[in-house]
Amino acid sequence: MLLSDSAASAAVDAVVGRLNSGKLRLYAGDQPVHADTSTSQEHVLLAELTFGIVAFAAAVQGVAKAHPLSPEKAAMATGTATWFRATTEVGEPVFDGSVGTTRDKDLVLKRVDIDAGCPVHVTEFRYSQGR
Numbered sequence: 001m002l003l004s005d006s007a008a009s010a011a012v013d014a015v016v017g018r019l020n021s022g023k024l025r026l027y028a029g030d031q032p033v034h035a036d037t038s039t040s041q042e043h044v045l046l047a048e049l050t051f052g053i054v055a056f057a058a059a060v061q062g063v064a065k066a067h068p069l070s071p072e073k074a075a076m077a078t079g080t081a082t083w084f085r086a087t088t089e090v091g092e093p094v095f096d097g098s099v100g101t102t103r104d105k106d107l108v109l110k111r112v113d114i115d116a117g118c119p120v121h122v123t124e125f126r127y128s129q130g131r
Contacts (some may be wrong), residue, residue, distance in 0.1 A: 008062030016056035028079035066125035
């Protein structure tokens with residue numbers, strides 16, 4: 001099945017719209033196989049950032065770019081961020097993804113080595129829909 005640009009953009013807008021005022025949670029450890037998989041003790045929550053009232057700009061050609069997230073003022077734990085979970089305002093999982101410092105990752109951070117009590121800065125965050 002192949003989607004048109006407008007259909008892919010509509011699908012993206014529907015997904016990222018669920019993140020308005022939601023959370024971006026950064027974890028250390030192995031990423032679960034599915035976003036519906038509960039986190040466990042092996043998944044260390046390093047930091048939690050909050051999306052704005054409108055989390056993402058409108059999608060163009062099936063890609064939406066997150067509006068800037070305020071830096072996490074003080075990370076909760078020390079570790080290396082390897083994956084993230086994006087959730088609704090009430091904590092319902094929407095999607096998971098990879099974390100790194102280069103654009104080949106789903107979420108680009110300034111640094112992946114997180115220190116408890118230190119700020120966390122998101123460099124780039126995009127969501128796309130395969131067409």
